[in-house]
Amino acid sequence: MNKILLIDDEPDIVRVLGISLKADGYEVIPALSGAEGLEAFAREKPQIVITDIKMPGMDGIEVLGKIKDLDPDTEVIIITGHGDIDNTIEALKYGASDFINKPVRDEALSIALKRAREKLEIKQKLKEYTTDLEKKIEAATAELRRQTSFQTKLIRSSNDGIVATDQDLKVVIYNPGAQRIFGYSQSEVLYKMTVAQLFPAEIANPFRAARAGDSSIKDIAWQQTEILAKNGESIPVKFSGSILRENDIDMGTVAFFQDLREIKRLEKELLQAERLAAVGQTVAGLAHGIKNILHGLKGGSYLVDVGIKNNDTAKLTKGWAMVKRNIDRTSNLVMDLLSYSKEREPEYETCRPNEIAADVCELVQAKAQENDVTIIREFDDSIGEVIMDPRTIHEVLLNLMSNAVDACLFDEDTTKQWRVKLKTAREQDNIIRFEVEDNGAGMSEEIQHQLFTSFFSTKGHRGTGLGLMVSRKMIEEHQGTIEVQSQPGKGTVFTVRLPFQSADSQ
Amino acid sequence: MSKKVLVVDDDPDVRLFSVTVLEENGYLPLEAANGEEGLKMVKAEKPDLIILDVLMPRQSGIRLYREMKTDKALKDIPIIILSGIAKKTFLRSQKAMTEFGGKPVPEPEVYLEKPVEPEELAETIKKVMG
Numbered sequence: 001m002n003k004i005l006l007i008d009d010e011p012d013i014v015r016v017l018g019i020s021l022k023a024d025g026y027e028v029i030p031a032l033s034g035a036e037g038l039e040a041f042a043r044e045k046p047q048i049v050i051t052d053i054k055m056p057g058m059d060g061i062e063v064l065g066k067i068k069d070l071d072p073d074t075e076v077i078i079i080t081g082h083g084d085i086d087n088t089i090e091a092l093k094y095g096a097s098d099f100i101n102k103p104v105r106d107e108a109l110s111i112a113l114k115r116a117r118e119k120l121e122i123k124q125k126l127k128e129y130t131t132d133l134e135k136k137i138e139a140a141t142a143e144l145r146r147q148t149s150f151q152t153k154l155i156r157s158s159n160d161g162i163v164a165t166d167q168d169l170k171v172v173i174y175n176p177g178a179q180r181i182f183g184y185s186q187s188e189v190l191y192k193m194t195v196a197q198l199f200p201a202e203i204a205n206p207f208r209a210a211r212a213g214d215s216s217i218k219d220i221a222w223q224q225t226e227i228l229a230k231n232g233e234s235i236p237v238k239f240s241g242s243i244l245r246e247n248d249i250d251m252g253t254v255a256f257f258q259d260l261r262e263i264k265r266l267e268k269e270l271l272q273a274e275r276l277a278a279v280g281q282t283v284a285g286l287a288h289g290i291k292n293i294l295h296g297l298k299g300g301s302y303l304v305d306v307g308i309k310n311n312d313t314a315k316l317t318k319g320w321a322m323v324k325r326n327i328d329r330t331s332n333l334v335m336d337l338l339s340y341s342k343e344r345e346p347e348y349e350t351c352r353p354n355e356i357a358a359d360v361c362e363l364v365q366a367k368a369q370e371n372d373v374t375i376i377r378e379f380d381d382s383i384g385e386v387i388m389d390p391r392t393i394h395e396v397l398l399n400l401m402s403n404a405v406d407a408c409l410f411d412e413d414t415t416k417q418w419r420v421k422l423k424t425a426r427e428q429d430n431i432i433r434f435e436v437e438d439n440g441a442g443m444s445e446e447i448q449h450q451l452f453t454s455f456f457s458t459k460g461h462r463g464t465g466l467g468l469m470v471s472r473k474m475i476e477e478h479q480g481t482i483e484v485q486s487q488p489g490k491g492t493v494f495t496v497r498l499p500f501q502s503a504d505s506q
Numbered sequence: 507m508s509k510k511v512l513v514v515d516d517d518p519d520v521r522l523f524s525v526t527v528l529e530e531n532g533y534l535p536l537e538a539a540n541g542e543e544g545l546k547m548v549k550a551e552k553p554d555l556i557i558l559d560v561l562m563p564r565q566s567g568i569r570l571y572r573e574m575k576t577d578k579a580l581k582d583i584p585i586i587i588l589s590g591i592a593k594k595t596f597l598r599s600q601k602a603m604t605e606f607g608g609k610p611v612p613e614p615e616v617y618l619e620k621p622v623e624p625e626e627l628a629e630t631i632k633k634v635m636g
Contacts, residue, residue, distance in 0.1 A: 295622065298623065299522065306530055
């Protein structure tokens, strides 16, 4: 910024001004004619030019014009004669920055130079700013383009079907995922179909209502429904949607679809596999139970044979009793199987759950005493007369209580004081909780998992393997729940919750 | 003198059946209703053969079997297992117990699955007793 080109046809002026400018710290390039000046300008590229206006050959105005052509940012200060208005106006037209009158005074010159430098600085800053702004815009545009392309790819590669519309509900985005579900090609749908044509009414209606001005509709939560594909197939989908608004102005809508065909198919297969597995287990369990009974029947008939052969009435009697016992076992098994497979409605009537519980305790008492198991009753007296199915309570509790006694019999830790506790408690919301707790053998997690679902017995000849399955079924028919908590070696708690109706309300 | 055979089973029907088969074939049957009782009888009576059920309350047949097979004085008494559970399941349980730090035990001389024909039981007993 320190270079100044000084053009004047008078060598004295050039010399005097040159000395003065050098003293102010500028580097001065002197030129004694317009042509020489232009040549120097092209070579030195100064940012400030001071030129006399009246010169032989190329005058100041022409020099100004040419310099501005070469570099419009150059500050050109014109030295004019006194009162030379016409030339001044002409010079302004060509973009002169400033004027100094002859005779040139130092103060006027330094003010003009100061202004020129200020202008140059501002220009420079403006230029830098503009360049910076341009760079920023370029970067922003690139980023925007990148994002748009990213979003386009995102939409295109989404497994979900995405259908977006403009504010007139005309489809503007229809990705390959949507194509796979609806079956229409992009060219059939884009800018041609509206949601009313593409979607079933159930899905299209909320969009149309929103379009008609119902601003309460914003997002449509995920829901399962079916759409009708191009080929007429009804396809199960999960669907969610949104109304797109900016500053309360509708921009359009977007809908997302998940194809549920594969999931439905897998669900069906899984169900089938589970059913087959259950049948397999049931058959295996049943075969086991029958094998035991068969052994008893064979044993009985063998005893009868021996009795007849040896004329031994005692053997004959024992053998016959054995046959009869095993006929009973068969009938128990069949009854259990029947009650498991049969739908049964609970028969609700007025009853006293505590009395039923007491009765069950009585029934298992003998077996418990025989095996050193103490039965503990802990009944909630606030349970009086209620309406429930007494048979459900009785059967479930009897099953759980005799299981609990068995759990003590199967416990190998003979140092324990075995006990089985039956607890009743009234809970909120008209629920009675029954707890059967023992400190017997306990069960591993694996066994706990199998308890209610499979034909399962850990009790050899004693169990039909159906007790808990039947109990759970009865409890569920009574709208109740059953849970188990158990630790091997520590014991087991079964918790049954059954709803009741108050007996006074009738 | 007739040979002593101990029947260990919690199911009285099964005991009665085995006892009758033994009597009919000239053996002297002894009875125990669980593993605990069984071990006492084994020690007191020194039977020549044991017919054992594996799934019983109190002290299981599996435990009695392992105790006998790891006891120097008792391990040579032959054992016939007569059970409602499959042989495969029984052997798997033995393997698991060995892995849990127990001593490895030999397989039983004979493993019979219920139901069993009286003739088959009688023949098996004869074969095992030699």
